[in-house]
Amino acid sequence: MPAVSARGLYKVFGPRPQDAVRRLQQGEPLARVRADGATPAVVDVDLEVAPGEISVVMGLSGSGKSTLIRMLNGLLEPTAGSVRVGDTELTGLAPEDLRRLRQERLSMVFQHFALLPHRTVLDNAAYALEIRGVDRAERRRRGAEALEMVGLGDRAGNRPAELSGGMQQRVGLARALASGTDVMLMDEAFSALDPLIRRGMQDQLLELQRSLGRTIVFITHDLNEAMRLGDRVAVMREGRVVQSGTPQEILRAPADDYVASFLADVDRARVLTAADVMEPATPVDGELSRMPRATAATPLADLLQPAATGGGSVAVVEDDGRVVGVVTAASMLAALSGAQGRPATATATGGASAVPEEALRG
Amino acid sequence: MAETAELVPLPRVPLGDAVEAAVDWVGDVAGPAFDAFATGVSAFIDGFTTVLLAPPPLVFVLALALLGAVVRSVGFGVVSALALGLVVSVELWTEFLETLALILAATVAAAVIGIPLGILAARSSRTSAVFKPVLDLMQTMPPFVYLIPAVAFFSIGTVPGFVTTVIFALPPGVRLTELGIRQVDREVVEAGTAFGGSSRQILRGIQLPLAMPTIMAGINQVIMLALSMAVIGGIIGARGLGAEVIRAISSLDLGLGFEAGLSVVILAIYLDRLTASFGSGTPRTRLARARGLLNRGSTTTGADQDGDGPPADARVGAQRADWRRGAASLR
Numbered sequence: 001m002p003a004v005s006a007r008g009l010y011k012v013f014g015p016r017p018q019d020a021v022r023r024l025q026q027g028e029p030l031a032r033v034r035a036d037g038a039t040p041a042v043v044d045v046d047l048e049v050a051p052g053e054i055s056v057v058m059g060l061s062g063s064g065k066s067t068l069i070r071m072l073n074g075l076l077e078p079t080a081g082s083v084r085v086g087d088t089e090l091t092g093l094a095p096e097d098l099r100r101l102r103q104e105r106l107s108m109v110f111q112h113f114a115l116l117p118h119r120t121v122l123d124n125a126a127y128a129l130e131i132r133g134v135d136r137a138e139r140r141r142r143g144a145e146a147l148e149m150v151g152l153g154d155r156a157g158n159r160p161a162e163l164s165g166g167m168q169q170r171v172g173l174a175r176a177l178a179s180g181t182d183v184m185l186m187d188e189a190f191s192a193l194d195p196l197i198r199r200g201m202q203d204q205l206l207e208l209q210r211s212l213g214r215t216i217v218f219i220t221h222d223l224n225e226a227m228r229l230g231d232r233v234a235v236m237r238e239g240r241v242v243q244s245g246t247p248q249e250i251l252r253a254p255a256d257d258y259v260a261s262f263l264a265d266v267d268r269a270r271v272l273t274a275a276d277v278m279e280p281a282t283p284v285d286g287e288l289s290r291m292p293r294a295t296a297a298t299p300l301a302d303l304l305q306p307a308a309t310g311g312g313s314v315a316v317v318e319d320d321g322r323v324v325g326v327v328t329a330a331s332m333l334a335a336l337s338g339a340q341g342r343p344a345t346a347t348a349t350g351g352a353s354a355v356p357e358e359a360l361r362g
Numbered sequence: 363m364a365e366t367a368e369l370v371p372l373p374r375v376p377l378g379d380a381v382e383a384a385v386d387w388v389g390d391v392a393g394p395a396f397d398a399f400a401t402g403v404s405a406f407i408d409g410f411t412t413v414l415l416a417p418p419p420l421v422f423v424l425a426l427a428l429l430g431a432v433v434r435s436v437g438f439g440v441v442s443a444l445a446l447g448l449v450v451s452v453e454l455w456t457e458f459l460e461t462l463a464l465i466l467a468a469t470v471a472a473a474v475i476g477i478p479l480g481i482l483a484a485r486s487s488r489t490s491a492v493f494k495p496v497l498d499l500m501q502t503m504p505p506f507v508y509l510i511p512a513v514a515f516f517s518i519g520t521v522p523g524f525v526t527t528v529i530f531a532l533p534p535g536v537r538l539t540e541l542g543i544r545q546v547d548r549e550v551v552e553a554g555t556a557f558g559g560s561s562r563q564i565l566r567g568i569q570l571p572l573a574m575p576t577i578m579a580g581i582n583q584v585i586m587l588a589l590s591m592a593v594i595g596g597i598i599g600a601r602g603l604g605a606e607v608i609r610a611i612s613s614l615d616l617g618l619g620f621e622a623g624l625s626v627v628i629l630a631i632y633l634d635r636l637t638a639s640f641g642s643g644t645p646r647t648r649l650a651r652a653r654g655l656l657n658r659g660s661t662t663t664g665a666d667q668d669g670d671g672p673p674a675d676a677r678v679g680a681q682r683a684d685w686r687r688g689a690a691s692l693r
Contacts, residue, residue: 073556103558114553126367127559130567179557 001074001088003183003215004049004072009081011067013044017079024081030238041067043239045081049232052213058226058262059236060130065219068236069185072217073106085183103132107176111188113168115160121171122147122156138176146178147171149208166197173205177212186218190225202228223262227271229252235259247271265345268336269301276300277335278316278325288323291315296324300335303327368393371563385511392515403467406425407520411463419450430632432638448537452621454606458629461592463634464520468527468588473581476532480539480580481565497533505530505591509598523592531588542573582637589630603629608684638643 012020018037024030033040042064049055059065070076071083083090085105094103095277107128115124123130126143134142140146147153150170152163160168169189176184190198202225209216220226226233227247234244235255243255251271254260275296281288293315307314312329382538389396423446431439449458483490507531512522546569554564570577596604601628610619 013562075552075555099558100561101558102556106556108556110553110554112547114549116550116568117452127553131554131559131563133556175557185556208570328416 002048002084003051003086004047004217005084006045006047006082007082008041009039009045009047009071009083010079011064011071011076011080013040021080022130028173038153041240042071042078044292045236045239045241047234047241049183049215049217051215053231054209054216054218054229056218056220056230056233057225057236058220058223058233059220062238063236064239065221065236067218069187073102073108073185074179078274092214103128103179105181106183106185107179107181109169109172109176109184109189110184110194113160113165113172113176113192115168117169118162119159120156121158121160121163122151124160125156125174125178126173127175128181132179139190141176146174149177150174150204164197166201169193169201170204173201173208181214183215183217186216188221190220191222193304198225205229223266224270227266230292233261237254248273252276256313263283263338267301268306268338270299272300272304272335274298274300274316274325274327276312277331278327279331281315281323281326287311287313288315288326291326293317293329295319300332303332307332383480383507385514389515396515400516403521403524404519407463407467407524411460412465414459414463415456420447420457423447423450425534430636434635449625449628452625454603454621455624457601457603457606457622458625461589461604461626462593464524464527464595464600464602465585465588465629466525468531468592469581469585470533471524471528472531472584472588475528475688476535476580476584477539477577479521480577481535481543483536483540484569489591493536493540494636497536498562500529505594506597513598517530518599520566520595520600522598523595523604526595526598527588527591528592531584534587535580538583541574541576542576543569544578545576546572567597578640581640585633585637586630587627589633593626 010021010024014020014037017038019039020033020036023033024043030040030043031310043066045068047055047057047068056111057065057068067076071090072085074083074093075350078091084102086106086161088101088293090098090101116127119127122140122143126139128132129139146155147156150173152167152174154172155163155167160171163171169192172189176186190201194199205216206229218226218229220229221236227250230247232244233247233250234241235258236242237258243250243259248271250259251263251266251268254263255285266332273295273296277300278296290311291313292310294303294306294317296316296318303314307327307329314327315323316325316327392473416652423443423611426446427439428442429439430442433483449455476631479493508526509522512526516522516525550572551564559567592600592602593604594606596602596606599605603622606618606622608627608692609615610622
């Protein structure tokens, strides 16, 4: 069962929203519906987020991604369609039950942090527990634990305004972690941060995720970020999901020109892994033993240097040292240039589960 | 123009008669309740005045000056001491404290009524739309007009002075509470909702604390309006500086008029500066300021150690400028 799912989800702002949904369902073009005054923000979206995965929704501003994430925790009510968190259907839930669901199952991280400026960092981290009525000692203990996790254990007594932007967002993250919910919604969580700090936050999130295994829905307008973080990525445009799949699938076969236009800016060397570009190793190849080695999940970026110093090719090995393929200079160049030179045989290998931390961190 | 008026003679709308009849009716129906209310208010303000009058004048002056020094600055404390001393020396201290008691009582009443009304207005745009013209009327009606029904209901003295003062001073309390709550960062309120907070938890934990600087600016305005009305209340027999001003006018006593008038100014400036400081910054920064004052100049807040965020002092300054702008737009 998916941790979070949406079926046929619509959100239309403006007059007579139900009418607009009916017309869209009958196939009327968006522009005609919009000309009559309604503003469809989310149009017929299906979404399924498996437990423990990071699912990224990527889109430019106005694509409906923020509206979508707000329907997942009931901050906005869908005009049509259904949202389920675990086995609970959100539509028609009594206000009291919706509040309890948010307290126990869903937490959220906000673009501009949304911290309480008049409370200490520790009180902010423990805020969700305070809402839930957890007693003071217990919530301070768990708040402090969450701050420790994000590396802010020594800032518990500060006010948010005394912290840098990156630190403030780590408090926002700690607040969501301390709440202990299995689902975390992250709305442009790193978009307000400087590029370098953003990169560090992405690393930290991936590292935390490896030990915590939360279900995360992450909203971003940055495809690079989407590819870096997402187990799965959905690209939104004008309220619809135009493509969804793993980052590699999207990179390899963009659904349309719109998606393709984003890919130009993507750092392919970080998204593609050895498994994506390797060729089958021929048993007679005596050079295999002299080649530098790497695991299947190593990003291309980390293969370049060994390939350059080791004669142009890298052997791809399983954990037990068995060679499963070879990455050649030609295959790397083809993949980096965006040419579709990838052999079909490599698909089966390279599960992320067998990958050492260093390889993923890049 | 005169011709037009003759051509289209409008019937006389009996507006004044209607209001008179309504006031008479209310007086008849609610008379006993008004009497009981008057007794209560009168006892409260008299008791409050007695308490304020209890300490020796100079001791009280020093206490007020010290309060000013802690809350605002040493300079403000010194100037306060001199100005309040002047009031004592021109023998208007009793009247000064009577007016102070009336203002403080009226301010508390206006806050108790106005802040909840402001919260209601912030929650519903419809309520806000209903309140707006009523508040406009309360603020723009010449204050002397309030005196007439107040005397009809409560006869003359301090009680009608109190009632008119509360009515006249109420609007900024309501308006700035509404403004303050509406200005709270939407995302922070959303965070409260997203973590499952009830509207009561969000009001108490997020909206009211974050709106506090603006609400305090409103209270500051309430005090200023209360002061001007308390002086006007002298006409209907409210004791204090207002009564002295009226006495000076009726006997054309320029000396007394100036002394009483200047005492009003001193009270106004003292209260304004004092309450303006309450509005700025969090209790913690105020505490830090007080501590810094005691430690003689070691007022670093420990902010911005990593050099990446805006200094806390700058934030407080910006926040203060914010609510001053907010207050100005509503004045």
